[in-house]
Amino acid sequence: MAAEMNWNEKRWFSRYPELSTDPIPLEPYLSERQFELERERIWPHVWLMMGRVEEIAEPGQYFVKDIPICNASILVVRGKDGKVRAFHNVCSHRGNQVCWEERGAASALKCRFHGFIYDLDGALRSVPDERMFFNLDKRANGLTPVATDIWEGFIFINLDPHPRETLKEYLGEVGERLSGHPFHEAPRYYEYKAELRCNWKVVIYGFLEAWHVVFLHDKSAGELFGSRENPFGHNLLIKLSDKHRFISLYGNPDYQATPVGGMAFRFGKSLMQVESDTSKMLRTMNPTRSPCWSFDLNNIFPNFQLNVVNGAWYCHRFWPLAVDRTIWESRMYFPPPANAGERFFQEYSKVTTRNVLLEDGSLLEKTQAVMASGAKRHWHLQDEEIAIRHFHDVVQKFVERASV
Amino acid sequence: MATGNHGTLPAGFEDLEGFVAQWALPREIDRIRMRWTSPMEEIRRFYDAMVPRLDAIIAHLNRKPLSDLQGPDRVLLDLSLALAEVADAVEVYGRPEVPYSFDPFRYPPSDSNDK
Numbered sequence: 199m200a201a202e203m204n205w206n207e208k209r210w211f212s213r214y215p216e217l218s219t220d221p222i223p224l225e226p227y228l229s230e231r232q233f234e235l236e237r238e239r240i241w242p243h244v245w246l247m248m249g250r251v252e253e254i255a256e257p258g259q260y261f262v263k264d265i266p267i268c269n270a271s272i273l274v275v276r277g278k279d280g281k282v283r284a285f286h287n288v289c290s291h292r293g294n295q296v297c298w299e300e301r302g303a304a305s306a307l308k309c310r311f312h313g314f315i316y317d318l319d320g321a322l323r324s325v326p327d328e329r330m331f332f333n334l335d336k337r338a339n340g341l342t343p344v345a346t347d348i349w350e351g352f353i354f355i356n357l358d359p360h361p362r363e364t365l366k367e368y369l370g371e372v373g374e375r376l377s378g379h380p381f382h383e384a385p386r387y388y389e390y391k392a393e394l395r396c397n398w399k400v401v402i403y404g405f406l407e408a409w410h411v412v413f414l415h416d417k418s419a420g421e422l423f424g425s426r427e428n429p430f431g432h433n434l435l436i437k438l439s440d441k442h443r444f445i446s447l448y449g450n451p452d453y454q455a456t457p458v459g460g461m462a463f464r465f466g467k468s469l470m471q472v473e474s475d476t477s478k479m480l481r482t483m484n485p486t487r488s489p490c491w492s493f494d495l496n497n498i499f500p501n502f503q504l505n506v507v508n509g510a511w512y513c514h515r516f517w518p519l520a521v522d523r524t525i526w527e528s529r530m531y532f533p534p535p536a537n538a539g540e541r542f543f544q545e546y547s548k549v550t551t552r553n554v555l556l557e558d559g560s561l562l563e564k565t566q567a568v569m570a571s572g573a574k575r576h577w578h579l580q581d582e583e584i585a586i587r588h589f590h591d592v593v594q595k596f597v598e599r600a601s602v
Numbered sequence: 603m604a605t606g607n608h609g610t611l612p613a614g615f616e617d618l619e620g621f622v623a624q625w626a627l628p629r630e631i632d633r634i635r636m637r638w639t640s641p642m643e644e645i646r647r648f649y650d651a652m653v654p655r656l657d658a659i660i661a662h663l664n665r666k667p668l669s670d671l672q673g674p675d676r677v678l679l680d681l682s683l684a685l686a687e688v689a690d691a692v693e694v695y696g697r698p699e700v701p702y703s704f705d706p707f708r709y710p711p712s713d714s715n716d717k
Contacts, residue, residue: 387714389712390709390710392709418694418700456690458656459689537668538659538660538664538668539664541683545682549687552709552711553700556700556703557700558704559704560702560703
């Protein structure tokens with residue numbers, strides 16, 4: 199119980215004695231060589247979250263998601279049979295991108311270059327001027343498929359033609375703990391996207407510990423995530439698994455909403471809130487059953503962060519472009535607003551969350567900029583920052599693998 | 603350059619008509635721009651006028667499903683979304699912009715936010 203927690207002791211590194219408390223070296227966050235090793239040894243071998251099933255609810259609907267570090271454009275499409283499939287968005291003829299729109303609906307997929315037509319299951323259906331080709335076997339020249347699987351409505355792909363693990367194996371404890379969580383009840387999302395001048399891992403670390411909140415977000419979120427009893431927002435729980443990290447975050451039960459915030463919260467569950475009533479709480483949230491719980495953070499390797507509050511959720515994805523450039527995409531999910539009150543509340547919740555994230559964004563760019571000076575060569579982590587050490591080590595395990 | 607919806611508000615909300623041109627903006631990116639670039643006195647004037655009316659606004663608009671709101675009701679909804687945008691400028695930061703923050707136009711909302 200949070201009320202019995204001693205917020206003044208170290209609790210986490212002692213649970214994971216295999217993790218070093220030594221300072222973190224900065225080379226992996228600046229080195230082009232590291233970036234290339236990550237490109238080769240991480241990204242083609244992991245499960246990557248592309249989107250949700252609600253985005254392509256009907257047969258024929260599709261969306262395209264680029265994975266810049268793999269030079270890939272992935273087409274995710276629901277077939278006439280209702281099945282979701284993913285393909286490389288590349289025509290078999292001369293390699294044009296087949297779908298140019300970010301999302302759409304079609305009964306078949308037609309390449310604009312020479313009119314090749316693919317069925318929604320990827321089969322090459324028709325080749326104009328076919329008799330002029332030489333032994334073109336249509337059956338062998340459909341769209342190149344990509345391993346696809348779905349977990350709780352999230353569509354994942356794996357660019358490895360023979361994934362080392364199934365999606366279920368890959369997600370492990372995270373997948374089990376969140377099994378049955380009603381993500382589908384909150385399908386309406388609001389989205390923001392930025393290109394940050396920052397290494398993808400440094401961006402992720404900005405969201406992998408809670409004690410910066412009382413400083414960086416002192417006005418916007420400090421009173422929600424810290425208190426007199428727990429002044430630095432020490433976490434309720436941190437759980438580290440093979441590749442992933444879980445943090446259950448503290449919320450100040452005495453937090454008072456602002457005037458407009460209080461009015462808004464009559465109409466829905468905010469992304470930034472404290473949930474004290476655990477009596478009817480789903481088993482998939484707040485594992486310590488604390489009355490001082492704000493949200494659960496699931497950091498799924500390599501680049502998907504899934505944050506769960508009571509009644510809503512939000513996620514981030516991070517896509518490396520270069521050693522010091524990253525695309526950062528956030529989506530905030532709510533139940534579809536039925537009326538103006540709910541729409542107003544969602545606007546308030548997303549705007550206030552957005553503004554907190556804007557505070558993070560500038561900080562991350564500033565950090566990367568001066569890290570490149572070489573003035574400092576290490577970071578010093580404290581106990582509540584163990585997830586950063588863990589992520590660093592997971593990356594290095596992948597990168598140091600001699601064979602992939 | 604985005605302009606406010608110059609339609610009128612529903613009957614009973616004439617007191618807010620003077621804010622429509624500036625603040626009844628259907629797109630989030632335009633509401634962000636208006637909040638970030640307006641003088642604090644204008645933001646405060648809008649906030650002070652809207653807050654005591656918010657209960658009545660929601661009660662009026664909630665009589666219909668969200669998807670049925672059109673014309674004057676839609677304008678009134680847009681005004682309330684603008685209140686959601688400026689609220690933390692008044693209640694948290696005391697200034698129009700978020701201090702020390704990332705440029706909001708580099709973290710823009712998707713068009714789908716406004717659907």
